[in-house]
Amino acid sequence: MREIEFYIQSEPTNEPVKIKIKVGMRDFSEVKLYIPKVDGKPTVLPNHRWYVYYYFRNPDTGKMEKIKDYCKINTYKTVAERKEVGQVWVDSYTVLLNQGLNPFVKNSLAPKKEVNEFENATYSVKKALQYAYDNKLGSWKKSTADDYRIRLGVFMEWIEKNKLVNKDISELKEVHIVTFMNWLIKPEPKGRGVGGTSQDNYKRCLSGLFGKLVKDKIIPKNIIAEIDTKKDDPIKNTPFTGYEVKAIRDYLLENDKQLYHFIQFVIYTFLRPREIIRLKVSDINLREKYLKVETKSERKKIKKLVGPVLDWLEEININNLPSDAHLFTNLGSYFVWTATEKSKVDHFGNRFAKVKEKLKFNGDYGIYSFRHTAAMDLFHAFMKQGMTEHESILKLMPITGHASETALRNYLRDIGGMLPKDYGEDYTLEF
Known part of the structure; x- marks a missing residue:
């Protein structure tokens, strides 16, 4: 594409306005049939070869280069046959060029696969869980969001400490979650020292986030849902007399x-x-x-x-x-x-x-x-x-x-x- 620049000056300002207009240029010429001649007449003599040709812009140099193809035209014996077959090839190349044929690009006419930005996306443990939290946030009350944020933060600290933070989410296994759950109930300083009910609440929180990842096709299975945790019998708020x-x-x-x-x-x-x-x-x-x-x-x-x-x-x-x-x-x-x-x-x-x-x-x-x-x-x-x-x-x-x-x-x-x-x-x- 070529660009043409020109300036406009209008009131009330004296500042000129520069405008660029892009003018389209064809990258290929008209397709033609080359017919060799002797004494001004078409010939089928040996060493006088027929071919189809056109000019195409070289993407590296920007210059038009001649492209020719013999198309097996010379296997035909008469001038009339070669003209008929040659015209078929001229028409075919014209269609192909208009559909995107580029002689400088291999397989330029191959169907282009639609690019899906999510198809090959990869998610680390940290990125995946943050994605799940951010995308569930709108459906939560503030108290629920705060609860998830705090519990997710504890899990993030644990996976970072155990060098799992950059592991692909699909590589996170049940054994990792079970280890985290066991760490939660271990007394400090080797664990966090939480009770069974709190441990179960961590599981509920993480299972909700993993469920979101399953729903959005980022992982195939919620590995937390089937993990057993011990839930404490809560202390009853005894009624008063x-x-x-x-x-x-x-x-x-x-x-x-x-x-x-x-x-x-x-x-x-x-x-x-x-x-x-x-x-x-x-x-x-x-x-x-x-x-x-x-x-x-x-x-x-x-x-x-x-x-x-x-x-x-x-x-x-x-x-x-x-x-x-x-x-x-x-x-x-x-x-x-x-x-x-x-x-x-x-x-x-x-x-x-x-x-x-x-x-x-x-x-x-x-x-x-x-x-x-x-x-x-x-x-x-x-x-x-x-x-x-x-x-x-x-x-x-x-x-x-x-x-x-x-x-x-x-x-x-x-x-x-x-x-x-x-x-x-x-x-x-x-x-």
């Missing part, structure tokens, strides 16, 4: 009024501490007596406002507070609390730890204990009102937020809420 609840209430009313209202939300809305610290003024609808909250299993869930919780919200005149302010903060006032969710939950957990210490409750109790206490209290109250167990379960389900009767039954059974009636007189044994 009625006397214990009264003792805690009296202490909080005197020493930590905000924590008192925080626990009211646990009891009367069945929200988890992590959900309560997310609450903003804009999530509360006093007129319709409900709140909207981002929960563990749903993006937004509606909860009924009842009892003391509703009274407190009216007492603080919530409608006059800034809509983006959090209801519970580290200072007790209402503002946008920008700390991480974990630090917020830990803040209230630490405040309740002081209450436990003062009232001599052990580690089996926590803020979550109030949720269990409330569930048991309502279940037993419904039963005392004359409802059957099935009716009590159905009434309790929308309050606790359990998705099925089975899930709620299992929950109540785990926290000791479904103890059998006195069956002492039913025995026939004597011992």
Whole structure:
């Protein structure tokens, strides 16, 4: 291609504008048939050879060079035959040149394979896992993203220490993952010293990332999914008795009024501490007596406002507070609390730890204990009102937020809420 440059000058500026125009040049000439002649007439005499020729631009020199092909024309005996066959070859070469024939490039007319930038892409362990994290990030809540980031960071440190960071992801084997899992539960300094539940959470995190790599066809199999880890039986948040609840209430009313209202939300809305610290003024609808909250299993869930919780919200005149302010903060006032969710939950957990210490409750109790206490209290109250167990379960389900009767039954059974009636007189044994 040749370039032609010219300048334009226009008002109001006196600066000239330079414009380049690229003018196309054919890389080949018209195809012709060379016909040898004697005395001005075509001949088929020996040493007078017919051929097809054209000129093609040499890519190295940029000059047009003559290309000729005899095309077996000279095997024909008469002038008429050679003209007919020669014209066929002229037409054929014309078509081929227009379709990309280049005599200076080998196999220039071979079908060009579509280039796929991902087809031959390679991924190191580090690159692959970072890719999986980045591409799953948009589907996570911030707390989930933070959890994955921290656990992935620990794994990245381990693979770097073990010189696996630049290994192709397809070469990472189950034995590497098993070794990492075993390292997690070894006591420090030879390991990380985590418990079985935490180890299982690492496996869950990595399995989610490897699952993304399988889905995106980067690896053929999720090598983590089938690895067994031991999950601890979590320490239950033991429910409080009625006397214990009264003792805690009296202490909080005197020493930590905000924590008192925080626990009211646990009891009367069945929200988890992590959900309560997310609450903003804009999530509360006093007129319709409900709140909207981002929960563990749903993006937004509606909860009924009842009892003391509703009274407190009216007492603080919530409608006059800034809509983006959090209801519970580290200072007790209402503002946008920008700390991480974990630090917020830990803040209230630490405040309740002081209450436990003062009232001599052990580690089996926590803020979550109030949720269990409330569930048991309502279940037993419904039963005392004359409802059957099935009716009590159905009434309790929308309050606790359990998705099925089975899930709620299992929950109540785990926290000791479904103890059998006195069956002492039913025995026939004597011992």
